[in-house]
Amino acid sequence: MKWELKISIVLLLSSIFFYAVNYLTFHDTGFIEKYILAQLGFLPISVLLVSIVLNSLMVRRTKKERQTKLNIVIGSFFGEVGKDLLRYLSKYDIKPEELAREVISLSSMSVGDIKNLEDEMKTRKFQLKVRNMNLYELRKFLIENKEFIVNILDNPVILEHETFTDLLWNVLHVTEELKRIINFDNISEDDYEDIKGDLEKLYFLLSYEWVKYVRYLHDAYPHIFQYEARTAPFIPHSYHVKKKG
Numbered sequence: 001m002k003w004e005l006k007i008s009i010v011l012l013l014s015s016i017f018f019y020a021v022n023y024l025t026f027h028d029t030g031f032i033e034k035y036i037l038a039q040l041g042f043l044p045i046s047v048l049l050v051s052i053v054l055n056s057l058m059v060r061r062t063k064k065e066r067q068t069k070l071n072i073v074i075g076s077f078f079g080e081v082g083k084d085l086l087r088y089l090s091k092y093d094i095k096p097e098e099l100a101r102e103v104i105s106l107s108s109m110s111v112g113d114i115k116n117l118e119d120e121m122k123t124r125k126f127q128l129k130v131r132n133m134n135l136y137e138l139r140k141f142l143i144e145n146k147e148f149i150v151n152i153l154d155n156p157v158i159l160e161h162e163t164f165t166d167l168l169w170n171v172l173h174v175t176e177e178l179k180r181i182i183n184f185d186n187i188s189e190d191d192y193e194d195i196k197g198d199l200e201k202l203y204f205l206l207s208y209e210w211v212k213y214v215r216y217l218h219d220a221y222p223h224i225f226q227y228e229a230r231t232a233p234f235i236p237h238s239y240h241v242k243k244k245g
Contacts, residue, residue: 069157071220074164074213077152081145081171082206086233088138089203094127099207099234106214107229114215121208128203130196139178146175163212167205174198207234 023029090096102117109117149171152158158165177198181187187195210233217225 066157067216068220070161070164071213071216073152073155073158074161074209075224077149077164077168078210078213080148082210083231083233085141085171086203086206086210088141089128089199089206090234091236092129092133093203094129096234096236100236103229103232103234106232107226109218109229111215111218114211114218118208118211118215121204121211124204124207126200126204126207128196128200130192130199133199135178135181135184135195139175142171142175142178146172149175163205164209167202167209170198170202170205174202 022031090099093099102120106114106117149168153165153168153172158168174195177195181191181195214225214228217228
């Protein structure tokens with residue numbers, strides 16, 4: 001017997017018991033009948049308050065808490081791996097000045113402006129000069145951070161964020177693809193095209209998720225938003241992919 005059924009039976013028996021005590025004590029069936037009808041009349045209102053109003057407030061609060069936890073995870077990813085990876089890839093963008101121009105005034109943008117930038121990211125064609133890239137350096141960076149990415153994927157909170165989960169899987173896929181090739185100086189045209197396509201997809205996902213994350217920070221954490229805006233990964237910096245040790 002399920003626990004819900006057991007509790008229901010106990011509650012019904014308790015109600016019958018107290019009504020029986022009331023009748024044996026006062027012998028007033030009229031009062032009992034009126035009271036039962038009054039309670040039945042209030043029951044729909046009670047259901048409305050508890051099941052709809054309070055439940056919706058609890059769902060909204062739970063959703064907000066999950067969103068906060070999710071964005072903490074996303075922020076950790078960009079702080080540890082994502083922004084360095086974006087800086088590296090954006091150096092080899094076919095037209096890097098376009099992205100730099102779009103985010104140069106990010107700190108003064110409104111939420112609506114950032115949403116427009118986010119929409120532009122969806123339609124932008126991300127192209128990389130892969131032949132100019134140091135794939136050995138990139139592979140080393142990705143392998144060093146693979147365990148960190150896997151640990152994030154183990155966090156159940158990211159299951160509700162499909163595009164961010166897709167981003168993490170793509171990071172791991174590119175890592176495995178670069179590990180497969182020993183010598184990048186002598187790869188086949190097919191391997192080059194595969195790597196180029198995967199890196200450009202990763203570049204798109206990183207860019208889109210970063211702008212989406214920054215839009216969340218705009219109202220939720222303005223001081224962090226200002227820091228992210230000032231350190232936008234599309235604006236040229238003097239350093240390369242972060243090296244450990």
